Amino acid sequence: MIAALRCVILRDLRLAARRSSDVLTVVLFFVIVVSLFPLGIGPEPKLLRTVAPGVLWVAALLASMLALGRVFAADHADGTLEQMMLGATPLGLVVAAKVFAHWLISGLPLVLISPVLALQFDLSQEVLGVLALSLALGTPVLSLIGAIGAGLTLGLRGAGTLLSLLVLPLYVPVLIIGAGAADAAASGLGGNAQLLLLGAMLIFAGAFAPWAAAAALRISVE
Amino acid sequence: MQKSPGTPSLEAADLRCVRGERTLFAGLSFALKGGELLRIGGPNGSGKTSLLRIACGLLEPDRGEVRWGGENVRRLKEEFWVRLLYIGHANALKDDLTAAENLGVACALAGIVADDRQIGEALRMLGLAGRENLPTRVLSQGQRRRVALARLALGADTPLWVLDEPFTALDAAAIDCVQSLIGGHVSRGGGVLYTTHYEASIGAAVSRRIDLAGS
Numbered sequence: 001m002i003a004a005l006r007c008v009i010l011r012d013l014r015l016a017a018r019r020s021s022d023v024l025t026v027v028l029f030f031v032i033v034v035s036l037f038p039l040g041i042g043p044e045p046k047l048l049r050t051v052a053p054g055v056l057w058v059a060a061l062l063a064s065m066l067a068l069g070r071v072f073a074a075d076h077a078d079g080t081l082e083q084m085m086l087g088a089t090p091l092g093l094v095v096a097a098k099v100f101a102h103w104l105i106s107g108l109p110l111v112l113i114s115p116v117l118a119l120q121f122d123l124s125q126e127v128l129g130v131l132a133l134s135l136a137l138g139t140p141v142l143s144l145i146g147a148i149g150a151g152l153t154l155g156l157r158g159a160g161t162l163l164s165l166l167v168l169p170l171y172v173p174v175l176i177i178g179a180g181a182a183d184a185a186a187s188g189l190g191g192n193a194q195l196l197l198l199g200a201m202l203i204f205a206g207a208f209a210p211w212a213a214a215a216a217l218r219i220s221v222e
Numbered sequence: 223m224q225k226s227p228g229t230p231s232l233e234a235a236d237l238r239c240v241r242g243e244r245t246l247f248a249g250l251s252f253a254l255k256g257g258e259l260l261r262i263g264g265p266n267g268s269g270k271t272s273l274l275r276i277a278c279g280l281l282e283p284d285r286g287e288v289r290w291g292g293e294n295v296r297r298l299k300e301e302f303w304v305r306l307l308y309i310g311h312a313n314a315l316k317d318d319l320t321a322a323e324n325l326g327v328a329c330a331l332a333g334i335v336a337d338d339r340q341i342g343e344a345l346r347m348l349g350l351a352g353r354e355n356l357p358t359r360v361l362s363q364g365q366r367r368r369v370a371l372a373r374l375a376l377g378a379d380t381p382l383w384v385l386d387e388p389f390t391a392l393d394a395a396a397i398d399c400v401q402s403l404i405g406g407h408v409s410r411g412g413g414v415l416y417t418t419h420y421e422a423s424i425g426a427a428v429s430r431r432i433d434l435a436g437s
Contacts, residue, residue: 008331015318018319078316082310083331086306088300089331
């Protein structure tokens with residue numbers, strides 16, 4: 001069972017490595033959207049510092065949204081998803097492995113690059129750290145919630161738009177708490193409370209979202 | 223997890239399948255024991271693939287149920303699926319992976335333990351010698367089908383095989399090879415449920431056929 005999960009994760013990473021344009025588009029999208037704001041708002045440091053957490057979080061959220069459509073689509077089209085459903089490993093665990101691989105490909109690069117991008121907004125070092133940490137805890141939650149939406153909209157026409165409508169409202173709490181962590185750190189309160197809440201969300205989503213996504217996939221494939 | 227061929231018994235009782243407005247079949251019952259070969263025939267659109275997907279537990283029948291050892295397969299879940307090898311009309315191959323990598327992933331998912339040597343042997347048995355490390359993108363349709371069917375060479379311990387049109391796109395040599403694999407599995411005491419339009423000649427002690435009427 002462990003071998004099967006490791007195999008699924010390695011397979012997805014290998015596929016991403018052989019088709020690196022998919023990964024690059026997500027990261028470039030994130031970089032460009034974040035960089036547009038200082039250009040559009042103007043070089044007012046105080047204003048930039050205020051909007052920075054929100055801008056980075058919304059950009060990360062949209063970037064992870066962009067990658068979501070691909071989580072199950074290719075496996076559905078070529079029949080691999082059916083094999084996963086008829087496999088020896090429970091589908092929920094396979095989905096969890098796939099979501100983890102998806103996050104490594106489309107979420108982790110955003111987390112790693114966010115401190116560099118945040119420099120454009122004149123954030124202090126401490127806030128930078130809290131912001132990156134909030135993204136590190138928050139983006140896996142986005143991937144997990146998104147997987148449920150991706151499962152439900154699998155194989156539908158116009159799945160992309162429907163997926164956004166379905167998933168974006170569910171992202172709201174993560175966005176508020178995630179951006180709130182950096183805000184709290186900036187105002188000197190420390191972002192610990194928000195980070196702990198994000199951690200709790202991650203544990204909760206990690207435990208339940210894969211099973212919900214697996215159920216959604218079974219419905220979609222029928 | 224015990225996976226010895228044993229005496230599998232798949233029973234379908236009073237199945238009905240409705241797709242859209244049409245009833246594909248109704249009141250369909252059959253049993254498949256170990257060492258038996260069951261072929262599902264019928265024209266295009268008569269519900270062969272749907273029947274196989276119902277037998278696997280992928281699709282819920284509108285009426286009736288499929289049982290494995292007396293238990294509904296949709297309740298047994300992994301306990302049944304670990305004893306099932308399903309090859310659908312889609313090959314479940316990734317274009318960017320090599321033939322050997324694809325087969326390795328398929329085995330890992332199905333819970334079949336196979337090392338690199340066994341995987342190489344299985345691919346060679348299906349006539350893919352020298353192509354093990356090519357991305358499946360560059361293989362022809364028939365060769366891709368062979369990569370998918372190479373799982374049969376490794377799935378001897380899986381008691382039930384469900385194959386949807388296994389002979390599509392294969393040449394005569396590959397058809398012979400797959401026929402002998404199926405024949406070998408049946409003679410070992412495994413059960414095989416399959417559909418085909420090709421008049422296959424598979425040596426099996428008990429070989430039956432169900433024809434779906436279509437409409």
